Amino acid sequence: xxxxVSGGGGPARSSEALGGGLDARDxxxxxxxxxxxGAAAAQRVERRAERxxxxxxxxxxxxxxxxxAEQRAEQRDARREAQLVATHLLVRAGEYVCALPLSAVRRxxxxxxxxxxxxxxxxxxxxxxxxxxPLPVLDLARLARAPQGAxxxxxxxVVAWAGAGSERELVGLAADAALDxxxxxxxxxxxxxxxxxxxxxxxxxxxxxxxxxxALGQGAAAAR
Numbered sequence: 129x130x131x132x133v134s135g136g137g138g139p140a141r142s143s144e145a146l147g148g149g150l151d152a153r154d155x156x157x158x159x160x161x162x163x164x165x166g167a168a169a170a171q172r173v174e175r176r177a178e179r180x181x182x183x184x185x186x187x188x189x190x191x192x193x194x195x196x197a198e199q200r201a202e203q204r205d206a207r208r209e210a211q212l213v214a215t216h217l218l219v220r221a222g223e224y225v226c227a228l229p230l231s232a233v234r235r236x237x238x239x240x241x242x243x244x245x246x247x248x249x250x251x252x253x254x255x256x257x258x259x260x261x262p263l264p265v266l267d268l269a270r271l272a273r274a275p276q277g278a279x280x281x282x283x284x285x286v287v288a289w290a291g292a293g294s295e296r297e298l299v300g301l302a303a304d305a306a307l308d309x310x311x312x313x314x315x316x317x318x319x320x321x322x323x324x325x326x327x328x329x330x331x332x333x334x335x336x337x338x339x340x341x342x343a344l345g346q347g348a349a350a351a352r
Contacts, residue, residue, distance in 0.1 A: 222274030280304035291345020
C-alpha cells in the first residue's frame with residue numbers, strides 16, 4: 129500500500145521511498161502538528177473553497193435587477209387580472225342583451241313548454257320539465273327590467289344554476305335568443321342595481337347587462 133504525503137509544495141513521497149516510515153520533517157511539512165494537523169489544514173482549505181465569493185454589484189447591474197423586479201411584478205398583476213376575466217353566454221331578453229356566467233349554464237334548449245302557476249310572481253313564467261324533474265322558468269327580461277322586444281323567432285330556455293353553495297338550484301331562464309359567448313373582465317363592469325343585475329359592460333360596442341346568478345337564487349325562492 130502506497131501512502132502519498134506531500135508538503136511545502138514539493139514532490140510527493142511514498143512510504144516505500146522513506147523506508148516505510150515518516151520522519152519529523154515529513155510531519156512538519158504535512159501540517160506542523162502531526163497527521164491530525166494535516167487533516168485540519170486540509171479541512172480549512174476546503175471550507176475556504178466552499179465560501180461564496182462576495183461580488184460587488186455596480187450601479188448598472190443594480191438598475192437592471194430593479195427593472196427585472198418591476199417586470200416580474202407587472203407579470204404577476206397581469207396574471208391576477210386574467211383570473212378575473214370570466215366567460216359569459218350572451219342572450220337577448222326583450223330589448224336588452226344579458227350576460228350569464230358560462231360556468232353556471234348547464235344547457236340551452238328550445239323554449240320549454242310551460243305550465244303556469246296561478247298566483248305566482250310575474251317573474252315566474254311557470255313550471256317546465258327538465259330531465260324528468262320540475263323546473264321553474266323565470267322571465268329574464270323582467271328580471272333585467274328590459275323593455276318588451278319584438279316577438280322572438282327562436283326563443284330559448286337557458287337551464288342554469290342559481291344561488292350559491294348548498295343552496296343553489298337549477299332554474300330556467302326564458303330568453304328571446306342565444307347570441308354568442310364573450311369574455312368579460314370584472315374591472316370593466318360598472319353600475320349594478322344591487323339585485324340580479326351585477327353591472328353593465330361593453331361588448332363589441334354594445335352594452336350588456338351582467339346577471340348575478342347567485343343573487344338570482346334568492347329571487348327565485350322568493351318568486352315561488
